[in-house]
Amino acid sequence: MSDSVRSSAALLQQLKLDQTLNDKLIDSEFPYKAPKHFISQIQLADSKDPLLKQILPVEEELRQTEGFSQDPVGDFKKNPQPSLLHKYHGRVLLIASPKCDIHCRYCFRRHFPYEEHTNQRHWQEALNTIAEDNSLHEVILSGGDPMSLSEAAVLKLSQQIEAIAHITTLRIHSRTPVVAPDKAIQNKWLDWAQQSRLNIVIVVHCNHANELSEQTKELFAKYRQAGITLLNQSVLLKGINDSVETLKNLSHKLFAQGILPYYLHQLDKVQGASHFEVSDQQALALHEKLRTKLPGYLVPKLVREISGEPYKTPL
Numbered sequence: 001m002s003d004s005v006r007s008s009a010a011l012l013q014q015l016k017l018d019q020t021l022n023d024k025l026i027d028s029e030f031p032y033k034a035p036k037h038f039i040s041q042i043q044l045a046d047s048k049d050p051l052l053k054q055i056l057p058v059e060e061e062l063r064q065t066e067g068f069s070q071d072p073v074g075d076f077k078k079n080p081q082p083s084l085l086h087k088y089h090g091r092v093l094l095i096a097s098p099k100c101d102i103h104c105r106y107c108f109r110r111h112f113p114y115e116e117h118t119n120q121r122h123w124q125e126a127l128n129t130i131a132e133d134n135s136l137h138e139v140i141l142s143g144g145d146p147m148s149l150s151e152a153a154v155l156k157l158s159q160q161i162e163a164i165a166h167i168t169t170l171r172i173h174s175r176t177p178v179v180a181p182d183k184a185i186q187n188k189w190l191d192w193a194q195q196s197r198l199n200i201v202i203v204v205h206c207n208h209a210n211e212l213s214e215q216t217k218e219l220f221a222k223y224r225q226a227g228i229t230l231l232n233q234s235v236l237l238k239g240i241n242d243s244v245e246t247l248k249n250l251s252h253k254l255f256a257q258g259i260l261p262y263y264l265h266q267l268d269k270v271q272g273a274s275h276f277e278v279s280d281q282q283a284l285a286l287h288e289k290l291r292t293k294l295p296g297y298l299v300p301k302l303v304r305e306i307s308g309e310p311y312k313t314p315l
């Protein structure tokens, strides 16, 4: 992204952070990347900011931790053909883009070989497979992040999916509306969405109330006006959102912007992310307390993805 700050050293300078922090940062194969809007939501001169911690490649990533692997949720194995992940009954995930607008350091797909799975030829093969399988009713566009594609590309893909008669629901998983709302699909795609026969669901990814802004509020209002269902998934992250107060505020702010909390994920045990782990015991205690603070519809389901299981497993 042309408006991203592409080096963590430049980021430290922009955020008026102590340059000695730089010594604790690493060069990673999964490089630092964050869009301008997300950076604008970070507090100046605060090295413990919960948004900053999600994007800085720190030396803890080099730690080898038992039980953490390159493919913690089995995506490499569940890949019947390039671009397609078929893990759960009735729905299929199409890897629409190899890129994201942000690199979240805890990402469970940080080692996934996206480039091998995303080109227009693969899409066509994937769409042919979907069209031949009547047991499918929902297509999930994921990635990477599908909204890192051009709006024209997302529109074309959406229309191709709409043309498959047995597909009733299009779901888009994206962090872009939260981290770079100016880049999220709108305009012509929204005109199409408004008159589409498909049920359309956008599942955003927001971990902390500070990620939500006036710009995200405007964008989500447009999505809602187009009849789109908005849900959120978060990852439970040590030092970022592992407190009842933080999770409560997140649910309230999401709801104020028209989004229902859907999932709170236990961290997928991906190599390089063990410093974000919250134990199951702590997660359950947090979730239990959260129930006492929020109405049921604002309490996300606490789940873990277990490779080979037919659905996300509640803790």
Ligand code: SF4
Pocket (backbone or CB within 6 Å): 099, 100, 101, 102, 103, 104, 106, 107, 108, 109, 110, 143, 144, 145, 175, 205
């Ligand atoms: S936006 Fe999602 S897929 Fe992309 S790096 Fe973040 S968690 Fe991973």
